[in-house]
Amino acid sequence: MEFEAATWALFALSAVLVGVGLAGIMLPVIPGAPLLLAGLALAAWAEDFAYVGYGTLTVLGLLVLLTYAVDFAAGAFGARRFGATRRGMVGAALGALIGLFFGIPGVLLGPFVGAVLGELSGRRGLDEAGRAGMGASLGLVLGAAAKLTLAFSMLGIFAAVRILGAV
Numbered sequence: 001m002e003f004e005a006a007t008w009a010l011f012a013l014s015a016v017l018v019g020v021g022l023a024g025i026m027l028p029v030i031p032g033a034p035l036l037l038a039g040l041a042l043a044a045w046a047e048d049f050a051y052v053g054y055g056t057l058t059v060l061g062l063l064v065l066l067t068y069a070v071d072f073a074a075g076a077f078g079a080r081r082f083g084a085t086r087r088g089m090v091g092a093a094l095g096a097l098i099g100l101f102f103g104i105p106g107v108l109l110g111p112f113v114g115a116v117l118g119e120l121s122g123r124r125g126l127d128e129a130g131r132a133g134m135g136a137s138l139g140l141v142l143g144a145a146a147k148l149t150l151a152f153s154m155l156g157i158f159a160a161v162r163i164l165g166a167v
Contacts, residue, residue, distance in 0.1 A: 010046035014039045018155075025067070025143060025151045028107035032076055033067040040158045060154050070146045072096060079115040079138020081160045084132035092116020092136035107151065111136035 003011075017039030024032025027110035037060055044052035074096075076089040084092070095114020099106035118127035 002013075003166045005106055007046050010042055014043040014046065014143070017159070019044060022151060023148050027104070029103050033064040033151065033154075034152060037061060037064050040154065041076075043158075043162075051165065052066065052158060054109070055159045056157065060157060063150050063154050067147045067150050070143050070150070074111075074139040074143025074146065076111075076136070078142065079136040082131045082135025082138070083128065084119060084135060085122055085124065087118040087122040088115045088129070088132040088136075089118070091115045091121075092132070092139070094118075095136070096140070109138075111140050 017035050019039075020030060021032045021034070021036030021039055024030030024035055026032070037057075040052070040060060041057055043059060072093055076084075076093045076096075079088050081094040091114035092111040093114070095110035095112070096107070096137020097110075097119075098114070099108070102110070112133040116129045116133040119132045120126070124132075
Protein backbone atom coordinates (compact mmCIF):
# COMPACT_ATOMS: atom_id res chain seq x y z
CA MET A 1 0.00 0.00 0.00
CA GLU A 2 1.46 3.35 -1.02
CA PHE A 3 1.07 6.34 1.23
CA GLU A 4 1.12 10.02 0.35
CA ALA A 5 3.30 12.52 2.19
CA ALA A 6 0.28 13.76 4.16
CA THR A 7 -0.44 10.23 5.37
CA TRP A 8 3.16 9.82 6.52
CA ALA A 9 2.87 13.13 8.37
CA LEU A 10 -0.25 11.83 10.14
CA PHE A 11 1.59 8.64 11.10
CA ALA A 12 4.51 10.69 12.42
CA LEU A 13 2.18 12.86 14.51
CA SER A 14 0.44 9.71 15.70
CA ALA A 15 3.76 8.25 16.84
CA VAL A 16 4.58 11.45 18.73
CA LEU A 17 1.20 11.41 20.46
CA VAL A 18 1.61 7.75 21.41
CA GLY A 19 5.11 8.40 22.77
CA VAL A 20 4.02 11.42 24.81
CA GLY A 21 0.97 9.47 25.97
CA LEU A 22 3.13 6.62 27.25
CA ALA A 23 5.34 9.11 29.09
CA GLY A 24 2.22 10.71 30.51
CA ILE A 25 1.07 7.42 31.99
CA MET A 26 3.93 7.77 34.46
CA LEU A 27 4.16 11.58 34.61
CA PRO A 28 1.05 12.99 36.24
CA VAL A 29 1.25 16.43 34.61
CA ILE A 30 0.65 14.93 31.14
CA PRO A 31 -2.76 13.38 30.31
CA GLY A 32 -1.17 10.12 29.15
CA ALA A 33 -4.10 7.86 28.36
CA PRO A 34 -6.07 10.44 26.34
CA LEU A 35 -2.96 11.34 24.33
CA LEU A 36 -2.28 7.66 23.69
CA LEU A 37 -5.86 7.23 22.48
CA ALA A 38 -5.56 10.35 20.30
CA GLY A 39 -2.41 8.96 18.68
CA LEU A 40 -4.03 5.61 17.97
CA ALA A 41 -7.19 7.26 16.63
CA LEU A 42 -5.08 9.46 14.37
CA ALA A 43 -3.28 6.39 13.00
CA ALA A 44 -6.65 4.75 12.31
CA TRP A 45 -7.90 7.93 10.64
CA ALA A 46 -4.76 8.13 8.48
CA GLU A 47 -5.88 4.85 6.91
CA ASP A 48 -9.53 5.93 6.69
CA PHE A 49 -10.45 3.46 9.44
CA ALA A 50 -9.87 0.63 6.98
CA TYR A 51 -8.29 -1.64 9.60
CA VAL A 52 -9.11 -0.16 12.99
CA GLY A 53 -12.68 1.05 13.26
CA TYR A 54 -14.95 2.82 15.67
CA GLY A 55 -15.69 -0.33 17.67
CA THR A 56 -12.04 -0.84 18.49
CA LEU A 57 -11.58 2.85 19.29
CA THR A 58 -14.58 2.66 21.63
CA VAL A 59 -12.97 -0.24 23.50
CA LEU A 60 -9.74 1.76 23.73
CA GLY A 61 -11.73 4.74 25.03
CA LEU A 62 -13.21 2.57 27.77
CA LEU A 63 -9.69 1.54 28.77
CA VAL A 64 -8.79 5.23 29.01
CA LEU A 65 -11.68 5.75 31.42
CA LEU A 66 -10.47 2.74 33.39
CA THR A 67 -7.04 4.35 33.84
CA TYR A 68 -8.73 7.27 35.60
CA ALA A 69 -10.76 4.96 37.81
CA VAL A 70 -7.57 3.08 38.74
CA ASP A 71 -5.81 6.36 39.49
CA PHE A 72 -8.40 7.53 42.00
CA ALA A 73 -9.09 4.15 43.60
CA ALA A 74 -5.48 2.99 44.03
CA GLY A 75 -4.53 5.29 46.90
CA ALA A 76 -7.72 4.60 48.82
CA PHE A 77 -7.31 0.84 48.29
CA GLY A 78 -3.73 0.89 49.53
CA ALA A 79 -4.72 2.90 52.58
CA ARG A 80 -7.48 0.42 53.38
CA ARG A 81 -5.11 -2.54 53.12
CA PHE A 82 -2.92 -0.90 55.76
CA GLY A 83 -5.79 -0.43 58.18
CA ALA A 84 -7.19 2.96 57.25
CA THR A 85 -10.69 3.86 58.29
CA ARG A 86 -13.26 5.31 55.92
CA ARG A 87 -11.92 8.78 56.73
CA GLY A 88 -8.42 7.72 55.74
CA MET A 89 -9.61 6.24 52.44
CA VAL A 90 -11.62 9.36 51.60
CA GLY A 91 -8.62 11.47 52.60
CA ALA A 92 -6.34 9.45 50.30
CA ALA A 93 -8.74 9.84 47.36
CA LEU A 94 -9.17 13.58 48.01
CA GLY A 95 -5.43 13.96 48.44
CA ALA A 96 -4.86 12.31 45.07
CA LEU A 97 -7.41 14.60 43.44
CA ILE A 98 -6.09 17.79 45.04
CA GLY A 99 -2.51 16.70 44.44
CA LEU A 100 -3.13 16.84 40.68
CA PHE A 101 -3.08 20.63 40.94
CA PHE A 102 0.41 20.64 42.47
CA GLY A 103 2.28 18.71 39.80
CA ILE A 104 4.49 15.72 40.50
CA PRO A 105 5.11 16.49 44.21
CA GLY A 106 1.37 16.87 44.78
CA VAL A 107 0.55 13.62 43.01
CA LEU A 108 3.21 11.72 44.92
CA LEU A 109 2.45 13.21 48.34
CA GLY A 110 -1.29 13.92 47.99
CA PRO A 111 -2.60 10.43 48.82
CA PHE A 112 -0.18 10.11 51.76
CA VAL A 113 -1.05 13.49 53.25
CA GLY A 114 -4.76 12.99 52.60
CA ALA A 115 -4.81 9.58 54.31
CA VAL A 116 -2.84 10.88 57.29
CA LEU A 117 -5.09 13.93 57.69
CA GLY A 118 -8.19 11.76 57.31
CA GLU A 119 -7.01 9.42 60.05
CA LEU A 120 -5.96 12.26 62.34
CA SER A 121 -9.37 13.90 61.88
CA GLY A 122 -10.90 10.72 63.25
CA ARG A 123 -8.74 11.00 66.37
CA ARG A 124 -6.46 8.11 65.49
CA GLY A 125 -2.85 8.11 66.58
CA LEU A 126 0.06 9.30 64.48
CA ASP A 127 1.36 5.74 64.12
CA GLU A 128 -1.94 4.48 62.68
CA ALA A 129 -2.26 7.55 60.48
CA GLY A 130 1.29 7.04 59.18
CA ARG A 131 0.55 3.41 58.27
CA ALA A 132 -2.55 4.51 56.38
CA GLY A 133 -0.45 7.11 54.54
CA MET A 134 2.16 4.51 53.62
CA GLY A 135 -0.61 2.26 52.32
CA ALA A 136 -1.93 5.10 50.20
CA SER A 137 1.56 5.64 48.76
CA LEU A 138 1.91 1.94 48.01
CA GLY A 139 -1.49 2.05 46.33
CA LEU A 140 -0.23 4.91 44.17
CA VAL A 141 2.69 2.79 42.97
CA LEU A 142 0.43 -0.18 42.27
CA GLY A 143 -1.99 2.12 40.46
CA ALA A 144 0.82 3.36 38.22
CA ALA A 145 1.69 -0.24 37.36
CA ALA A 146 -1.96 -0.95 36.55
CA LYS A 147 -2.18 2.14 34.34
CA LEU A 148 0.95 1.09 32.49
CA THR A 149 -0.58 -2.35 31.96
CA LEU A 150 -3.74 -0.75 30.57
CA ALA A 151 -1.68 1.45 28.24
CA PHE A 152 0.20 -1.53 26.83
CA SER A 153 -3.09 -3.39 26.51
CA MET A 154 -4.37 -0.51 24.38
CA LEU A 155 -1.30 -0.77 22.15
CA GLY A 156 -1.69 -4.54 21.93
CA ILE A 157 -5.36 -4.37 20.99
CA PHE A 158 -4.66 -1.74 18.35
CA ALA A 159 -1.77 -3.76 16.89
CA ALA A 160 -3.75 -7.01 16.90
CA VAL A 161 -6.69 -5.42 15.11
CA ARG A 162 -4.44 -3.57 12.65
CA ILE A 163 -2.13 -6.48 11.83
CA LEU A 164 -4.34 -9.50 12.27
CA GLY A 165 -7.59 -7.90 11.28
CA ALA A 166 -9.26 -9.21 14.43
CA VAL A 167 -12.59 -7.70 15.52
